[in-house]
Amino acid sequence: MITWVSSIIFIALLLSMGQRIVKRFKLIAQTIHLTQPLYIQDHPKERLNRMMRLAFGQQKMFDKPLVALFHLFIYLGFILINIKVLEIIIDGIFGTHRIFASILGSFYPFLINFFEILSGLVFVACIFFFIRRALLPIKRFQHPDLNGFPRKDAFTILGIEMILMLALWTMNACDALLQQAGNEHYPLVGQFIISQNFIPLFTHFSIETIHLIERIAWWFHITGILSFALYVTYSKHLHIFFAFPATYFSNLSKYGTMQSMPSVEFEVKNMLGLPTDPNFTPNPNQKFGAKDVFDLHIKNALDAYSCTECGRCTEQCPANNSGRKLSPRKIMMATRDRLEDVGKVLEQNKGNWVDDGKALLNDYISGEELRACTTCQACLQACPIELNPLDIILQMRRFQIMELSDAPNEWNLMFNNLETNQAPWKFNPNDRLNWATEQ
Amino acid sequence: MADWSASGESPEYLFWVGCAGSFDDRQKKVTRAFCEILQKVGITFAVLGKEEACTGDPARRAGNEFLFQMQANANVQVLNMYGVKKIITTCPHCFNTLKNEYPALGGNYEVIHHSQLLATLIQEGKIKSNGTSEEIAYHDSCYLGRANGVYEAPREIILGLQKELKELKSCKTNGLCCGAGGAQVFKEPEAGAIDMQVRRANEIVESGAKKVAIGCPFCMVMLQDGLNKTGKEKEIQLIDLAELVQQTM
Numbered sequence: 001m002i003t004w005v006s007s008i009i010f011i012a013l014l015l016s017m018g019q020r021i022v023k024r025f026k027l028i029a030q031t032i033h034l035t036q037p038l039y040i041q042d043h044p045k046e047r048l049n050r051m052m053r054l055a056f057g058q059q060k061m062f063d064k065p066l067v068a069l070f071h072l073f074i075y076l077g078f079i080l081i082n083i084k085v086l087e088i089i090i091d092g093i094f095g096t097h098r099i100f101a102s103i104l105g106s107f108y109p110f111l112i113n114f115f116e117i118l119s120g121l122v123f124v125a126c127i128f129f130f131i132r133r134a135l136l137p138i139k140r141f142q143h144p145d146l147n148g149f150p151r152k153d154a155f156t157i158l159g160i161e162m163i164l165m166l167a168l169w170t171m172n173a174c175d176a177l178l179q180q181a182g183n184e185h186y187p188l189v190g191q192f193i194i195s196q197n198f199i200p201l202f203t204h205f206s207i208e209t210i211h212l213i214e215r216i217a218w219w220f221h222i223t224g225i226l227s228f229a230l231y232v233t234y235s236k237h238l239h240i241f242f243a244f245p246a247t248y249f250s251n252l253s254k255y256g257t258m259q260s261m262p263s264v265e266f267e268v269k270n271m272l273g274l275p276t277d278p279n280f281t282p283n284p285n286q287k288f289g290a291k292d293v294f295d296l297h298i299k300n301a302l303d304a305y306s307c308t309e310c311g312r313c314t315e316q317c318p319a320n321n322s323g324r325k326l327s328p329r330k331i332m333m334a335t336r337d338r339l340e341d342v343g344k345v346l347e348q349n350k351g352n353w354v355d356d357g358k359a360l361l362n363d364y365i366s367g368e369e370l371r372a373c374t375t376c377q378a379c380l381q382a383c384p385i386e387l388n389p390l391d392i393i394l395q396m397r398r399f400q401i402m403e404l405s406d407a408p409n410e411w412n413l414m415f416n417n418l419e420t421n422q423a424p425w426k427f428n429p430n431d432r433l434n435w436a437t438e439q
Numbered sequence: 440m441a442d443w444s445a446s447g448e449s450p451e452y453l454f455w456v457g458c459a460g461s462f463d464d465r466q467k468k469v470t471r472a473f474c475e476i477l478q479k480v481g482i483t484f485a486v487l488g489k490e491e492a493c494t495g496d497p498a499r500r501a502g503n504e505f506l507f508q509m510q511a512n513a514n515v516q517v518l519n520m521y522g523v524k525k526i527i528t529t530c531p532h533c534f535n536t537l538k539n540e541y542p543a544l545g546g547n548y549e550v551i552h553h554s555q556l557l558a559t560l561i562q563e564g565k566i567k568s569n570g571t572s573e574e575i576a577y578h579d580s581c582y583l584g585r586a587n588g589v590y591e592a593p594r595e596i597i598l599g600l601q602k603e604l605k606e607l608k609s610c611k612t613n614g615l616c617c618g619a620g621g622a623q624v625f626k627e628p629e630a631g632a633i634d635m636q637v638r639r640a641n642e643i644v645e646s647g648a649k650k651v652a653i654g655c656p657f658c659m660v661m662l663q664d665g666l667n668k669t670g671k672e673k674e675i676q677l678i679d680l681a682e683l684v685q686q687t688m
Contacts, residue, residue, distance in 0.1 A: 324630070
């Protein structure tokens with residue numbers, strides 16, 4: 001009777017949380033698709049290789065080896081402990097307990113011990129990250145970019161992970177005691193390497209209390225994991241999923257290469273009387289450059305959702321380091337904030353976009369930030385998953401210049417010089433060869 | 440180039456001098472030094488002279504794609520008209536644009552930076568050092584380094600000339616920007632705590648380097664300004680890789 005009721009409660013929990021998570025991902029997908037489409041089908045092998053190296057293999061994380069090691073613990077823990085979660089879900093639905101024990105036999109204790117070691121490493125890594133973030137004088141974590149929710153978000157995640165590990169150990173420790181007591185429902189799988197140390201905490205309780213604690217820990221653990229999965233969709237931790245497509249679709253050309261704008265190329269070639277691309281049809285409503293997220297392309301949006309706000313870009317940014325307003329991390333965060341706000345409007349209007357009078361330019365990112373960039377690509381070099389804040393900056397600069405004619409005076413002079421003298425300075429083009437005869 | 444074309448012959452390289460190389464007094468010396476090297480080792484080259492126009496890099500990075508397209512398409516026309524195959528340039532910004540951005544506009548050339556040719560010439564023994572041993576630091580420019588992965592050629596030149604190479608604290612992929620790129624050199628910087636060129640100059644001063652080799656005209660302008668502002672301009676010399684090579688020949 002009890003198992004029957006708990007199965008129903010469990011299925012209801014699973015379905016309701018599952019539905020909310022799916023709804024969140026659908027909204028994110030819908031928001032991302034409001035941006036300009038990109039069709040990336042080239043170099044599938046190279047892209048797969050890159051994804052395996054950077055997202056799966058975390059190659060660039062190892063630019064900071066110690067951090068990378070601890071990050072790897074949490075990452076492996078996250079991936080592999082999911083096998084344990086699968087067991088919990090099956091047990092929850094069918095009212096079984098440790099269903100994999102009967103299937104895997106003597107391999108089962110080995111597997112659980114392995115998970116326990118991983119969970120121990122995750123716990124240590126979380127403590128390390130907690131101390132590093134809270135106490136160590138690391139500029140990218142004390143940076144004003146993270147004021148408010150982002151900083152709280154980072155600590156919340158670390159806290160949840162540690163609590164989940166504690167719940168797992170409590171569960172396994174009580175489980176061992178219940179096995180000893182001969183409870184038939186608990187298969188004899190023995191004690192495990194980390195949780196056995198917690199057994200003395202529970203021995204003085206009655207067997208009923210231990211059973212209750214075990215059940216509470218079990219429910220807490222699975223509810224925690226499901227809540228975590230939902231929370232992640234609001235958090236910077238979305239990178240655990242999005243790092244994969246973000247690296248797969250990342251730019252394969254050299255960092256210094258800017259993509260051509262087909263619309264401008266078409267017009268200029270027409271003007272110069274050069275042959276144009278016959279497949280190109282100009283769009284009369286074409287905007288030049290990006291004012292809002294709708295003008296950016298889908299990879300920019302994917303990047304914004306993939307950014308975990310580690311701040312390695314901003315740490316390396318020469319503009320930020322010399323006290324300029326620009327922070328490449330903030331460019332990514334502001335883009336995501338804007339996308340999230342667009343998502344909220346969609347939610348309030350049955351999936352339709354209604355202009356909210358705001359735009360990425362000025363409401364989220366200021367002209368001063370955009371103009372401080374030297375396009376040095378240190379941010380691109382620093383990002384462990386090849387996200388591209390520079391591309392967003394340059395698309396927005398294009399809007400400033402070509403749509404708003406909003407340029408500093410010196411730039412307007414430079415443009416004039418280029419037009420009339422073919423050089424950025426006011427020199428006579430006829431003097432271009434003077435260097436050869438001067439001494 | 441027009442003269443070569445008229446004579447029916449073709450030089451090995453088109454030397455893309457660049458605006459800085461043509462008009463900036465400091466960089467003109469680099470242009471002349473590089474030409475002297477080419478002549479000494481017997482490499483034929485041509486320049487476009489009045490037919491050369493800015494690649495459009497500063498316009499594009501400022502956001503003026505129209506102006507970039509105007510400049511670039513016109514340049515591609517000229518280069519293709521002369522049937523140019525190989526381009527060499529002393530400016531990493533010209534190098535990057537010609538190499539990576541002109542192909543999309545129908546301009547496909549083999550483009551190299553002068554440091555790459557000089558490194559090869561030294562390796563092949565065509566340039567021999569008779570200079571003295573001294574310590575030389577190298578400043579990585581963003582558009583040669585991170586943008587195009589050319590980190591080794593400039594260092595091979597310094598080592599090939601039997602000099603000691605000194606690495607600055609921020610080097611190679613971590614190279615610290617001089618503050619010129621992205622059309623910044625053509626305007627006043629945004630408000631900040633310190634000029635970027637001063638920040639880089641401070642790092643150079645702290646390193647104890649007395650001579651810094653550079654491969655970019657804009658880094659040269661900015662870092663000279665940075666050094667002037669630190670008051671160490673008399674103690675620290677900035678020198679282009681071409682000048683470094685030419686001095687030892």
